[in-house]
Amino acid sequence: MQTGSPPRPFRSHLSGAFFGIFVTSLLFSATLDAQETAHAFVGARVLPVSGAPIDDGVLVISGGKITAVGSRSTVAIPEGATVVDVSGKTLIPGLICTHSHLGRGGGGDSTGPIQPEADVFEAVNVRNSGFRRAVAGGITSVNVMPGSGHLISGQTVYLKLRDGDTVDALVFRNSDGKRLGGLKMANGTNSIRKAPFPGTRAKSASLVRAKYIAAQEYAAKLARTAGDDEKTPARDISLEPLIEAMRGDRVVHHHTHRHDDILTVLRLADEFGFRVVLHHVSEAWKVADEIAASGAACSLILIDSPGGKLEARDIDYRNGAILEAKGVKVAFHTDDWITDSRLFLRMAALAVRAGMTRDGALRALTLSGAEMLDLDARVGSLDVGKDADFVLLSGDPFSVYTKVEETWVEGTRVFDRDDPADLLFAEGGFGAGDDQVFTDCCLERAGDQ
């Protein structure tokens, strides 16, 4: 697959600086060219997700965007395009992980349970090797979250896994340049800790309620005193994200496991009008009707065995199938480092094993996740006008024997299994090392529950 594919920009931090500068300058123009020149991937089974599978399909990209997709007989390959024969392969949209701890960033600290002002954007180490493993697994967009040891641990950040060495190079921004992300909340036992953290579930809900009420009052005061500098309240950056959430501009990503905790989240969402994605949702199968009635979306994790803590005891592989059957919007997440980003396709395959439809499982890895992050206008399916984020697979997305051969982001190849430097991260081995050890409240506390 070397022919016709542009090289990735050189990652200078992985090699000698002088050589890096030299090669970077050499390749920079080549990379730009790659994004400008049209590429046509021809002959694969194309799974656009937004439409029916296309056998012997064609995907044309140009300027970092998808410019055509369809069967060989219907798509005209632009003159001058680089044609890449991918017969026998499968093309799918880049995968979207709705909940990850890539870059090992934290949000709030141990001083209190509610810290919406902390933004994980400012804590992500994008040079962590986990990012290389993620693209080796076909992931192209992620919601990076702070941990679950707080009721509100901070703001989350949506990253595009471009080849970049700074978080600014990776972050999603809207047309105004504002960076995009959600708000991380949690309930259940992870955030029940020693004071000043709550000691019970009722206290957890009550602290959250009080904070949202404070945000409502703050917003009302701001509105009342608009234009009057004397009366305007002092700016409070811990309340601003909550106001955004209540306005619907910032999605709440809520860690929750037990059936009653799930309903508590739905109650709070209803009370304060925030849009919520339920994350993990181990006991979703017990309250599937209530979830369906609420309209809330679910981002699921599947773990190789139940338990690890009491509230995950009844986690069931059939969550995906049951929620799908009830009409609930379902996505998956790696929770990296909890599961390895290289194995994200495997998680959806296990949901298929437990009865989810194959189409539903692939949608859950892509378009449904994009919808949960409000990014579906840009990513999540192979549609004209969307970012050229896609994965070239050696075969069936849900087979253990299938390999991610290439991952492309915005028209640039960010993973190539034929490149030994990339293969190292796909397989592991000396030099693939993680430069940080993961720590998380839940892990430290695992023995104390």
Add this chain to the structure above:
Amino acid sequence: MRLFTLLAVGLLWATTACAQTPTGPLEGLPDRSPAKGIDTPVTANQATVILAGMLHTQQRTSAGKWRAPIENGVVVISGGKITAVGARSAVTIPAGARVIEAPIVTPGLIDARSVVGLSGWLNSRHDQDQIENSEPIQSELRAIDAYNGREPLIEWIRSFGVTTVHTGHAPGQLITGQTMIVKTRTGEVDAVVVKPLFAVAATLGDDAMVEGKSPGTRAKQLAMLRQAFIGAKEYGEKIARAGDDPEKATDRDLRKETLLRVLSGEIPLMVTCMRSVDIQNAMRLADEFQLKLILDGAAEAYEHLDAIRAAGIPVLAHPPMYRASGELENASMTTVSKLIAAGIPCALESGYEGYVPKTRVVLYEAAIACSFGTSFADALGTITLSAAEILGIADRVGSLAVGKDADVALYDGDPFEYTTHCVGVLIEGVVVSDVVR
């Protein structure tokens, strides 16, 4: 009154069932059935016949090669043992036998190193007996005194086809205690035990260091282990010198007694270590005291293939899906294929997890090994016969062969495929799992 009781029992049952599995209507979910015939009642003296679309016996030829799988194969079971194995055309099916059918049939799987039964799914103090942290060396701790045969994690791994498990004390101190081998039937330990003592479990590297206490460095770890083995040796010599003379007799020391059995070669020392430096240290220690060493985990073993093969050391390889961080930062999904290619005896394990998943499933792990360069038969071997050979139980389990225990796993497709289901499991001829998982 009677109606009330029935109602109460019914409610209780519903609640119990509801606590762990989804019940009620699951509209739209495909109907999946366990293996055909698995629910057929059977009498004590009745034979069982298993008809396989494809039968992976996992037998080896005298030259050590895997025998080819048998299309339309048959396994005949009587008295808990296998009495015949072969192609349908070559095996006489006993009249009146119970017949069970499945597309793919393999030997019951073996998990070559686990902590299930000592470590439970809830991960709370009352179900975590896999490690005792009061001292760095406690070789006297027996696994059989801590095994909960009713632990749900055992039922969980069994439902994927695991019928034998080498379990016991976890890594995490220099010597955490002993391990044992059990069948995964639900029940009291005495009824399921295969070997009450298989190995003494040791750990080298970061996992066995304690802040502010000893050992705090690798050099200290080796010094403490050497001192312990020297002490045990001297204890043995003292007992030998004393003979039957009660005047010279020394007080019994259970810790040293266990280490003496390691020194004599009766019991292997299983050393959990990931880094290259720790693998080398384990091999140096084994060489010095002439120990029967088994390497456990051994993430960087691919750096020492020649030395490991030359020393004849088997490896219980870490799960390929272990997280690649900390001491496992250089872990590779290709390690199993490299060990096997080098001719090193190698089995796969679920290992130890402190959080989630509380146990791994060796079927899943062998699938990844298979996808990363290991042949199907070799990958299946790491959780069947190769594991049995390393654990010294190949006379009873590990392959479908006449005279062995009738431990059998049934699948509705390639057992390694993500979307295949285990559709039944037998231990010693008895159906122990009929869920579809």
